[in-house]
Amino acid sequence: MKHCLRACFAGALLTAAVVDVASAQTGTVKLGQIEAQTGPNAIYGYMSSQGVPIAVDEINKAGGFKVGDTTYKLDLIALDTRGDPKEATIQIKKLLEQDKAKFVFGPFLSNVFVTIFPYAKQFNGKFLMLGGGTRIHEFVGQPGNEFVIRSWNWDAGPRGFGERMVDYLIKTAHPKKVAMLFQNDSGGKILGDIYEPIFKARGIETMTEYFEPGTKDFSPVLAKIGEFRPDYLFPGYSDAALYDIVRQSIEGNYSKKFFLVRGSTGPGLKNKDGIEDYIVYVPKDFEEAEKSDPKVKHFVDAYKAFYKRDFPYDQAPLCSSSCYDHVYMLVAAMQKAGSVDDVEKIRKTLLSMTYEGMWKISFDDHSEQVFNFDIVHLRKGGVKEVSHVEP
Amino acid sequence: MTQVVVGQILNGIILGSLYGIIALGVTMTFGITGIVNFALGQFMMIGAYATWYFTDLVMLPFPVSVVFAVAIAAVAGLVADQALFRFTRNNLVNGLLVSIGLISVMESAALLLFTTTPKNMDVVIAGSWSLGAITLPRMKVVAFLLLVAVIGLTWLGLSRAWLGRATRAYAQNPEAAMLMGVPTKALQTGVVVYSCALAGFGGALYASLFSLEPSLGALFILKGVEGAILAGVGNLLGALAGGAILGVTESVGSLYLPTSFRDAYGLVFLVAILLFRPAGLFGGRK
Amino acid sequence: MKSLLLLLIPLYVLPLVVHSDVVLTILIFTFLLGILAVGFNIVFGGAGQLTMFHAAAFGIGSYVTFLSMLRFGIPFWLGYCVAVVIVVLVSIVIGWICFKFRLKEFYFAVVTLAFAELCRLVALNWTSVTNGTLGMLVLEKPTIWLPGSGIVRIEQTTSWYFLSLVALSAILVFSVLLMRSWIGRNFSAIRLNEDLAQTLGIDTFRYKLLAFTISNVIASFAGALYGFYTGYIEPAYLAVTQSLDAIAMVLLGGVSTIMGPVVGALVLTSLPHLIELPAEMRVAVYGMILILVILLMPRGVVGLFRRPRHAA
Numbered sequence: 001m002k003h004c005l006r007a008c009f010a011g012a013l014l015t016a017a018v019v020d021v022a023s024a025q026t027g028t029v030k031l032g033q034i035e036a037q038t039g040p041n042a043i044y045g046y047m048s049s050q051g052v053p054i055a056v057d058e059i060n061k062a063g064g065f066k067v068g069d070t071t072y073k074l075d076l077i078a079l080d081t082r083g084d085p086k087e088a089t090i091q092i093k094k095l096l097e098q099d100k101a102k103f104v105f106g107p108f109l110s111n112v113f114v115t116i117f118p119y120a121k122q123f124n125g126k127f128l129m130l131g132g133g134t135r136i137h138e139f140v141g142q143p144g145n146e147f148v149i150r151s152w153n154w155d156a157g158p159r160g161f162g163e164r165m166v167d168y169l170i171k172t173a174h175p176k177k178v179a180m181l182f183q184n185d186s187g188g189k190i191l192g193d194i195y196e197p198i199f200k201a202r203g204i205e206t207m208t209e210y211f212e213p214g215t216k217d218f219s220p221v222l223a224k225i226g227e228f229r230p231d232y233l234f235p236g237y238s239d240a241a242l243y244d245i246v247r248q249s250i251e252g253n254y255s256k257k258f259f260l261v262r263g264s265t266g267p268g269l270k271n272k273d274g275i276e277d278y279i280v281y282v283p284k285d286f287e288e289a290e291k292s293d294p295k296v297k298h299f300v301d302a303y304k305a306f307y308k309r310d311f312p313y314d315q316a317p318l319c320s321s322s323c324y325d326h327v328y329m330l331v332a333a334m335q336k337a338g339s340v341d342d343v344e345k346i347r348k349t350l351l352s353m354t355y356e357g358m359w360k361i362s363f364d365d366h367s368e369q370v371f372n373f374d375i376v377h378l379r380k381g382g383v384k385e386v387s388h389v390e391p
Numbered sequence: 392m393t394q395v396v397v398g399q400i401l402n403g404i405i406l407g408s409l410y411g412i413i414a415l416g417v418t419m420t421f422g423i424t425g426i427v428n429f430a431l432g433q434f435m436m437i438g439a440y441a442t443w444y445f446t447d448l449v450m451l452p453f454p455v456s457v458v459f460a461v462a463i464a465a466v467a468g469l470v471a472d473q474a475l476f477r478f479t480r481n482n483l484v485n486g487l488l489v490s491i492g493l494i495s496v497m498e499s500a501a502l503l504l505f506t507t508t509p510k511n512m513d514v515v516i517a518g519s520w521s522l523g524a525i526t527l528p529r530m531k532v533v534a535f536l537l538l539v540a541v542i543g544l545t546w547l548g549l550s551r552a553w554l555g556r557a558t559r560a561y562a563q564n565p566e567a568a569m570l571m572g573v574p575t576k577a578l579q580t581g582v583v584v585y586s587c588a589l590a591g592f593g594g595a596l597y598a599s600l601f602s603l604e605p606s607l608g609a610l611f612i613l614k615g616v617e618g619a620i621l622a623g624v625g626n627l628l629g630a631l632a633g634g635a636i637l638g639v640t641e642s643v644g645s646l647y648l649p650t651s652f653r654d655a656y657g658l659v660f661l662v663a664i665l666l667f668r669p670a671g672l673f674g675g676r677k
Numbered sequence: 678m679k680s681l682l683l684l685l686i687p688l689y690v691l692p693l694v695v696h697s698d699v700v701l702t703i704l705i706f707t708f709l710l711g712i713l714a715v716g717f718n719i720v721f722g723g724a725g726q727l728t729m730f731h732a733a734a735f736g737i738g739s740y741v742t743f744l745s746m747l748r749f750g751i752p753f754w755l756g757y758c759v760a761v762v763i764v765v766l767v768s769i770v771i772g773w774i775c776f777k778f779r780l781k782e783f784y785f786a787v788v789t790l791a792f793a794e795l796c797r798l799v800a801l802n803w804t805s806v807t808n809g810t811l812g813m814l815v816l817e818k819p820t821i822w823l824p825g826s827g828i829v830r831i832e833q834t835t836s837w838y839f840l841s842l843v844a845l846s847a848i849l850v851f852s853v854l855l856m857r858s859w860i861g862r863n864f865s866a867i868r869l870n871e872d873l874a875q876t877l878g879i880d881t882f883r884y885k886l887l888a889f890t891i892s893n894v895i896a897s898f899a900g901a902l903y904g905f906y907t908g909y910i911e912p913a914y915l916a917v918t919q920s921l922d923a924i925a926m927v928l929l930g931g932v933s934t935i936m937g938p939v940v941g942a943l944v945l946t947s948l949p950h951l952i953e954l955p956a957e958m959r960v961a962v963y964g965m966i967l968i969l970v971i972l973l974m975p976r977g978v979v980g981l982f983r984r985p986r987h988a989a
Contacts, residue, residue: 038502042506042507043507043508082959085907085909085911086706086907087949089702089907090699090702090703090706090950093698093699093702094699097698097699098697098699111812111909111911114812114814114909115907115908115909118814118816118908184801184802184809184810185810188810189804189809189810210649211653212653212654214606214610215653216601216602216607216610217402217406217601217642219398219399219402219406219642220399220402220641220642220643220645220646220653221645223395223398223399223646224645224646226395227392227395239508239509240507240509240602240604243509243511243602244601244602247511248528251519251526251528252519252526252528253519253521253526270511314508315508427783475968475972478972479971483782483783484727484782485971485975487727487783487786488924488928488967488971489967489968489971489972491921491924491964491967492963492964492965492966492967492968492971493964493968494964495960495961495963495964495965495967496961496964496965496968497964498960499958499960499961499964500961502960503958616787617787617791620784620787649802654794654798655794655795655798658791658794658795659795661791662774662788662791662792665784665788666774
C-alpha cells in the first residue's frame with residue numbers, strides 16, 4: 001500500500017512536471033491574411049496567398065520558433081476577399097475581433113485597403129498590417145497610422161525603383177519621346193501621375209492615353225500613339241492587356257520598343273521575333289535566379305511539393321510582397337524583440353532590420369519596403385540580359 | 392491623318408464582322424425561339440478556348456482545331472437547349488434570366504479550368520499587309536473573309552435551302568408552318584444549336600487574334616445584341632451590317648474622343664437609332 | 678401586414694441577444710441590399726417591367742449625396758434630397774424615352790442597360806468630380822436627431838443596424854401600402870396584360886413611368902446609405918453585376934411578394950460567409966440558383982409558403 005502510494009505520488013509528480021513543462025513552453029501566434037485569392041483581380045493576391053502557407057508550414061514542421069522559453073507555432077487564417085471591398089470589411093472584423101490576430105498580411109488591392117482602413121485604424125497599436133497595395137503609400141508613415149507597413153517599394157522618391165528604371169532606359173537607349181498607355185483604373189491613373197514628372201524632369205517628351213479595362217482591340221489608341229511617333233511605348237500594367245498591346249503594336253507597326261514597370265517578361269518572349277527592345281522591371285527573374293541562388297531554388301521546389309503543380313514563373317515576382325520572405329522576417333523580428341505580443345516593439349524591430357531571404361528586404365523611414373530588383377532587357381530574337389539593382 | 396481614319400474604318404469593319412456573327416446568332420434565336428440567348432457570348436468563349444487548347448496543347452493544325460471547336464460549341468448548345476431553353480420558349484423574361492444564370496455557370500467553369508491568367512495562342516498567320524501608312528495584320532483580314540463567308544452562306548441557306556425556307560416560314564407564321572409539316576420542335580432546337588455553332592466559330596477566330604479570358608463572352612454578347620437591335624432584330628444580313636456599323640463607330644470614335652469612353656459610343660448610337668427607327672435600321676420584316 | 682410585423686419584430690430585438698459584430702454587419706448589408714431589391718420588385722414584380730437601371734440609381738444615390746455634402750456643406754439627409762431630385766429627373770427622361778416609344782420588354786431592358794452603362798462610364802471618367810476609378814473615401818456619416826441625445830452621428834455597428842432596419846421597415850411598409858392602393862392595382866393590371874389595361878382606360882405610360890421612378894428613388898436611398906456605411910464609393914456600384922444581384926435576390930425570394938426580396942437578400946448576402954467558396958464557385962452557385970428558381974420555383978422561397986392568391 002505504501003509502495004503503491006509512493007509510486008502513485010511519484011507518478012503524479014512526474015505527470016505534473018511534464019504537463020507543466022508542456023504548457024509553459026508552447027504557444028500559438030495567429031497570422032491573418034486578407035487577399036484576393038480568387039476573382040477577376042486574383043493575380044494581385046495570388047502569389048502572396050500561395051507563398052505564405054508554404055513558409056508557415058515549413059516553420060511549423062521544423063517544430064516552430066522559439067522566443068524566450070516558449071516555442072511558438074504559427075496559425076494562419078487566410079481569408080479570400082475575392083477582390084470585393086464588402087467581403088473584406090466583414091473579414092477584417094473577423095480577424096481583428098473574433099480571431100484577435102496581431103499580424104495581418106495584405107491587402108494588395110488598393111480599393112480593398114481604402115475600404116477597410118477606417119475600421120482597421122481603430123486598432124492602431126494593437127496589430128500590424130503588411131500590405132503591398134499602391135494606395136497604401138498615401139497613408140503609410142503618418143502619425144496615427146503606425147499599424148500600416150507597405151511591403152512593396154515605391155516608384156518615385158530617392159530610392160524609388162521607377163527612377164532607376166528610367167535611368168537605365170536613358171543610359172541604354174537615349175529616347176526623346178515616350179508614349180504611355182495605361183488602364184483606366186486606380187493603378188493606371190497613379191502610374192500616369194508618377195511617371196509623367198519623372199520623364200519630364202529628364203527632358204523626355206511624353207504622351208499619356210488610357211484604355212477601358214477589358215479592351216482587346218487596341219488599334220484606335222495605338223493609331224493615336226503612332227501619330228506621336230514615340231521612341232518607346234510604356235504600357236501598363238497587367239499581363240492580360242500587355243500581350244495584346246505588344247502584339248498589336250508590332251503588327252500595326254506603331255512601336256516595336258517597349259518599357260514596362262509592371263507586368264512580366266511573357267509578352268516580350270511571346271513576340272520575340274517582332275520586338276526590337278523590351279525593357280521590364282521584375283522583382284526577380286525567377287528562371288535565372290533559380291539556377292544561381294539556393295534560396296530561390298528551395299522556394300521553387302517547396303512550392304512544387306506543396307501544391308503539386310508547376311511553378312508559376314510569371315507571377316512569382318509578386319512574392320516580393322507580404323509573402324514567403326515576410327513570414328520569416330516577421331518571425332525573426334519577434335525573436336529579436338523577444339516578444340510575440342508587444343506589437344509596438346516588434347514593429348520597431350521589423351522596421352529597423354534588414355532581412356536576407358530571396359530578397360534583401362528593409363524599410364525606409366516611411367515604413368515602405370526597399371528591396372533589390374532585376375531589370376530584364378530583351379532584344380530581337382529573345383536575347384536576354386539581366387541587370388541587378390539595389391536601391 | 393485621313394490614312395489613319397481609313398485604317399480605323401477598315402479595322403472597325405473587321406472587328407464588326409466578329410460582332411456581326413454574334414448578332415446573327417442573336418437575331419436567329421430571337422426570330423425562331425422568341426428569346427434572346429444572352430449566353431451566346433459563353434459559347435463564343437467555349438469556341439475560343441477549345442481552339443486554343445487543340446492548336447497549342449494538342450498541336451493540331453488550326454483549321455482542324457476550328458472544326459472541333461465549332462463541334463464542341465454546337466454540342467454544348469444542344470445540351471443547353473434541351474436542359475434549359477426548351478422550357479422558356481417565347482417567354483422573354485424567363486429566357487433572359489435563364490441565360491444570365493447559364494452565363495454565371497459557364498464562366499465559373501472556365502475560371503476553374505483555365506484561371507483568369509490570359510491565354511495566348513501561337514500566331515497562325517504572321518505578318519501584315521501595308522498600303523501606304525495603313526497596316527493590317529494578315530490574320531485579321533483572313534478572319535474577316537472567313538466570317539463574311541460564313542454569314543453569307545447562312546443567308547444563302549436560309550433563302551434557298553428547304554430547311555432555310557422552312558425556318559423563315561415558321562418565323563412568319565408558326566401555326567401555318569406546323570400545318571405545312573415543318574418539324575417545329577426540331578427546328579427550334581436546330582436554330583439554337585446553329586447559333587451556338589456560329590458563336591463558337593467566331594470564338595475560334597477570336598482566339599487567333601486576341602488573348603483569351605473567361606470574361607470575353609460578356610463583351611461580345613453586349614455588342615452582338617446591340618448590333619442585332621441596330622439592324623433590326625430578325626434581319627439576317629442586317630446583323631452583319633449592324634455589327635460593322637458598331638465596330639466602325641467605336642474605332643473611329645476612339646480616334647477623336649477619349650478612348651476610355653469607347654463602349655459608350657456604340658451605346659449612344661444605339662439609343663439614338665432606337666428613338667428614330669424603333670424597328671432598327673433595316674427592320675420591319677423578318 | 679401581419680407577416681411583416683412577425684418577421685420584423687425579432688430583428689429589432691436581435692442586438693440584445695447577439696453581440697457578434699460580424700453577424701450584425703452581415704445583417705446591415707442584408708437590410709441595405711434588401712431595400713434595393715424591394716425597390717426593384719416594385720417595378721418588376723409590381724408593374725412587370727424588367728429594368729436594368731436600378732444599379733445606376735443606386736450609384737447615383739451614393740455619389741450625389743456625398744458630393745452635395747462635400748460641395749454645399751449640408752447634412753446627409755439634405756444631400757440625399759438633392760440625389761432624389763436628380764434620380765427623379767433622370768428616371769423621367771429615360772422612362773419617357775422608353776415608354777413613349779412603346780419599347781417592349783426586351784428593348785426596355787437593353788435600353789435601361791445602355792443608360793446604366795453610360796452613367797457608369799460617366800462616373801468612371803468624370804475624374805475631376807468623381808475621382809474616377811479611384812473612388813471616393815467617405816468620412817462623413819449621416820446624423821440623426823434623437824430625443825434626449827440630440828444630434829447623433831451614426832458610426833457604430835449597432836447604430837447602423839437600427840438605422841438600416843428602420844429604413845428597410847419604412848420602405849417595406851411603403852411598398853405594402855403602395856401595392857394595395859389603386860396605384861398598385863393599376864401596376865398589377867399592366868403587369869398581367871398591358872394591352873387589356875390600356876383598353877380599360879389605364880394610362881399605361883404614366884403608371885409605368887411612375888413605377889420606374891419610384892423604384893429608382895428607393896434604389897438611390899439604398900445606395901446613399903450603403904455608400905456611407907462602407908465608407909467608400911466607386912463606379913463599380915453602377916455596374917450591371919449590381920443590377921443582376923438585385924434581380925437574383927428578388928427571384929430567389931419571390932417575385933411580387935413583399936418579404937420575398939428581403940429573404941432573397943438575406944440568403945444571398947449571408948451565403949458566402951456560411952459556405953466558404955472560392956469566387957468562381959460562388960458565381961456558379963449564383964447562376965445555378967437563378968436557373969433552378971426560374972425552372973422549378975418561379976414563385977421563389979416565399980412563394981413556397983403561400984398558396985397561389987388572386988393577383989394583388
